[in-house]
């Protein structure tokens with residue numbers, strides 16, 4: 250077969266989809282379909298990733314895989330099992346010369362791909378192209394040649410480096426399921442009541458809506474959970490239903506909100522870069538001196554963690570966020586910061602325990618963004634918020650949810666409380682707690698703030 254460029258296409262390849270569940274702007278798919286005569290599109294349910302994912306993310310992911318399968322006209326092959334076994338099995342069965350993938354930069358993905366490459370052996374090459382980022386992790390270094398640890402200079406270098414324009418969807422005539430049958434695992438049902446619509450089409454509709462209706466107010470209103478002005482693109486970016494290049498390409502310099510939005514996308518790239526250079530930061534403090542930070546353990550800490558998870562701390566903005574997380578598998582960014590700060594600095598629970606709960610619940614749960622944002626709040630990460638800046642849940646609530654609309658939506662027990670005290674309902678009078686099942690504050694913020702600062706002084710010495 251001869252391609253439009255005149256090159257001869259020959260042989261069989263597998264296009265192994267992972268965090269790139271789309272057909273447009275897909276360099277690995279474009280390369281495979283231009284070089285090989287037959288391309289078998291494959292998705293593998295990997296038990297190692299199913300385990301810690303949580304039902305919400307698995308349910309959304311499963312919807313994205315189904316949507317991809319539908320847009321491939323039923324030619325997507327689904328397998329189940331460890332990739333180091335599954336991929337070579339399929340490759341041998343169909344006589345594949347290559348397995349083409351979008352490169353994964355995460356700690357597990359990197360290890361997995363090395364194992365798969367070794368298991369494929371000679372005769373079948375693992376070809377890794379592109380990445381889930383506009384600028385691939387590891388591409389940018391400071392003028393001194395070291396990885397960036399501070400966001401602002403990284404963002405400057407990121408903009409200067411730039412990115413390719415999105416690619417068109419390739420012709421898909423070479424795609425073939427080669428007579429292979431599917432193996433679909435049983436997945437747990439989602440716990441959240443309302444998850445975003447999955448798939449590439451839904452991602453583009455979401456982007457269109459945001460650019461039409463939300464972007465203009467983004468700069469000034471993105472911190473307001475009551476206004477819901479952010480894009481909600483994170484689950485689609487997480488699974489590559491949309492590539493950041495495709496989003497950046499739609500932004501226009503000078504349009505209100507567009508520059509700020511590009512900077513937010515850059516945070517995602519910054520954290521992926523940090524984790525690429527320091528994979529250990531997924532599990533322990535990025536800054537070594539923080540590994541000795543004293544946290545509470547035992548029954549008391551477990552009970553406080555449980556109250557936090559269940560949205561029953563008695564601090565309305567914290568409880569609203571934690572309930573939104575359970576209900577939607579998503580939480581507004583400002584509220585993520587408030588609840589994370591509350592767990593670490595008011596309840597003195599290790600950030601890793603909160604990060605694990607987020608990873609279990611979030612549809613957009615992403616190791617780099619999640620662990621490093623948690624470390625940012627805890628003070629132990631790169632470029633972190635200074636530890637002594639402790640979020641006050643009452644003043645944060647008043648500032649970012651001034652009428653209490655967000656709190657009333659997620660904490661209906663407080664629906665009738667006056668706006669002046671909705672963020673501190675203990676001031677509404679004792680009768681409130683007699684008539685509704687809402688707890689008084691489980692800790693006194695002013696006291697715990699002092700305790701957090703005292704612990705901080707011990708490690709900062």
Ligand SMILES: Cc1cc2nc3c(=O)[nH]c(=O)nc-3n(C[C@H](O)[C@H](O)[C@H](O)COP(=O)(O)OP(=O)(O)OC[C@H]3O[C@@H](n4cnc5c(N)ncnc54)[C@H](O)[C@@H]3O)c2cc1C
Pocket residue numbers: 471479480481482483484486487513514515516517518520580581582583585586589607611613614615616618619620622623626
């Ligand atoms: C404690 C904590 C945990 C977090 N865990 C995750 C996570 O697991 N997965 C995740 O995608 N984001 C995480 N974030 C970042 C941020 O909260 C979400 O990306 C954002 O709320 C998603 O909503 P959106 O798409 O409407 O955001 P928008 O405001 O519309 O932003 C657009 C995109 O920019 C990126 N972005 C924005 N802010 C950040 C940020 N601070 N860090 C990294 N990327 C950012 C996201 O890809 C987002 O989709 C976390 C933040 C905190 C404070």
